[in-house]
Amino acid sequence: MRVLVALLCIVTRVWTVNANVEKTIFLGPSPVTLAHVQPSLDDLHLQVLSPSDTILPTQLPVQFPSASVPRGPASWYLLRGLEDGRRYEVRICWPATQPTDFLVDTYPVTQVFNTPELIHSLARYSEQLQDPRLQFKQYTQETGPAAAQSVLFLRIQAAASYYSTNRTLMSSPLPVHVDIILDPFILNVFPRSLAPVAVYISAVVIGAWFLSAYVYDWLLHVAAEVPSKPHTD
Structure with a gap:
């Protein structure tokens, strides 16, 4: 177990040196029909x-914090294909060589379109994305209803x-x-990306349990053995 703890400490320190993480956790919203919303999501x-x-x-x-942008400039993205009521996590990972403070928020479509400050920022x-020199991956909505x-x-x-x-x-x-x-959550308990880690840790714990039981029984057997030759004063 000491070896496992030492290994986990080393991995944690390496991760801390190479990258920072900021995240937000939320539930997938109820589905909404966006047929008559203008501009459409694809137009953005x-x-x-x-x-x-x-x-x-x-x-x-x-940007550095200022009166006009106290938390820095805003970048907008779209989270699509979510499941109603399922827990999700969005993580921002960046190198420690670029110290940055992040603020991560999620908003329903109707809230953004009905809030002047948010719709203006969006x-x-x-x-800024309309520059034809820039190539962005866009979501293409299928034709039909x-x-x-x-x-x-x-x-x-x-x-x-x-x-x-x-x-x-x-x-x-x-x-x-x-x-x-x-990162979707499994059973709304823990992120899907952690599933392999959870399986690995469970296997290590179970293996350590049986190994420790074997070692304990062996020590008891050794301690209970009667010396083959009597002691002489």
């Missing part, structure tokens, strides 16, 4: 995460949290490289 040109496409490597624009970000969908907007705000003597870097911080991960 947002990048999409879904249970079948769970990892999105990208770069997020960052529209401003969507306009509109079907109810379980959809959420994902907003990520990123603020640089470091100081440099480089004036150019301080005025225009570099985009931060991130992996955005959508």
